[in-house]
Amino acid sequence: MTRAVVVEQTGGPEQLKIVDVKVGEPGPGEIRIRHQAVGLNFIDVYHRTGLYPLPLPATIGGEGAGIVEAVGEGVSFLKAGDRAAYASNTPGSYADVRVMPAKHVVKLPDAIDFDTAAAMMLKGLTAQYLLKRSSMGQLQRGDQILFHAAAGGVGLIACQWAKALGYEVIGTAGSEEKCALAKANGAAHAINYSKEDFLARVKEISGGKGVKVVYDSVGKDTWDKSLDCLRPLGIMVSFGNSSGPVPPFSPAILGPKGSLFVTRQTLFSHIAVRETLQAMADDLFEAVTSGKVKIHIAQRYPLDQVQQAHRDLEARKTTGSTILTL
The missing domain is CATH 3.90.180.10 (Medium-chain alcohol dehydrogenases, catalytic domain)
Structure with missing residues (x-):
């Protein structure tokens, strides 16, 4: 027993x-x-x-x-x-x-x-496949990525690993303390989404271009703005929904936003x-x-x-x- x-x-x-x-x-x-x-x-x-x-x-x-x-x-x-x-x-x-x-x-x-x-x-292992397998080989050293929940278990591992791979990480978190933790673990920028509009900050940090990849385990609360954080031909990697499932959406919206790629990944x-x-x-x-x-x-x-x-x-x-x- x-x-x-x-x-x-x-x-x-x-x-x-x-x-x-x-x-x-x-x-x-x-x-x-x-x-x-x-x-x-x-x-x-x-x-x-x-x-x-x-x-x-x-x-x-x-x-x-x-x-x-x-x-x-x-x-x-x-x-x-x-x-x-x-x-x-x-x-x-x-x-x-x-x-x-x-x-x-x-x-x-x-x-x-x-x-x-x-x-x-x-x-x-989740951070491994996110950074090395889910972005379809599109990431190169110096590229900017957005990682939601950057102070969580996956986030802290991913921020460190992404920095080691040469990527510029923009992390989001829900408090100043969590933002500081993300920055201490490799995030170049950290956005407190309880106080700031993360879309506006990402646009500012990226010089208006947007990021190449968004990694989103939050789901419903971050989805729409995350799509708008992407540059043309950018990749939305969804791998969780801590705030709730993403509502149904039409793939037709991805074209006008820059012919975006969307993938739902599981380890x-x-x-x-x-x-x-x-x-x-x-x-x-x-x-x-x-x-x-x-x-x-x-x-x-x-x-x-x-x-x-x-x-x-x-x-x-x-x-x-x-x-x-x-």
Whole structure:
């Protein structure tokens, strides 16, 4: 038996219940992992509320790090005793122990501790595909990009990595403190969108031209102005909707705005092939161990405080990465 956070019906943080569940042996292509730390992400909120529906009851959470306890038939790249970490589209990390598909799991370098790994896998792999795979090869050193929620878990990683790649980052955040954090982590400019019109500031910073790429995980509240921040042939990369889903829109509006490209990205499309996941993870590990990217764990909650962790996340009280400790 093990502790797990279960959602029996969708709703608010009060629906997160800690229960004892039975954990069996891994089947073919699976492993059993004992978590040392678990990551908290906004997709967990979407699963809890039902925005991204799961069969209920469900154990949520898609990011964790720990020690492999057992491997199933056909798993040759991991063994019992390995330090490991993952980002997975098979939820279930909010637990002391779980059985899961091995294809989502990678060995963890000795230089990276469990807390850091749990805080960086989903967010860091997201930053990797955003900066290196989703812009269709259009970015070059010196290009300006706009990154919303720049002081969040993905944002702080992306700002540092983008600066290392030579891009000029314009970040947005909801407070002066968060703007200062974004600038301290690589953003050349930071806009407090609770006080400033970010569209006007982006136009000012870019000399009226607009930016080449906008990375938007906020959704409804930033969408329309974000499109107008783009230069002709610019790319809108949508990868989340923390303020709510983007309303339906006609593709015909993209032509007059400069023949814009719009793409809705998810990490799990990029890591569906194990070899690609490993290559992306290796790139992330190198960025962290080389010091190009530092992982900021700004909040730690024991597993039994998971409801409060979700409340703080939704209230935008968090910065950087958040982990659940076990």
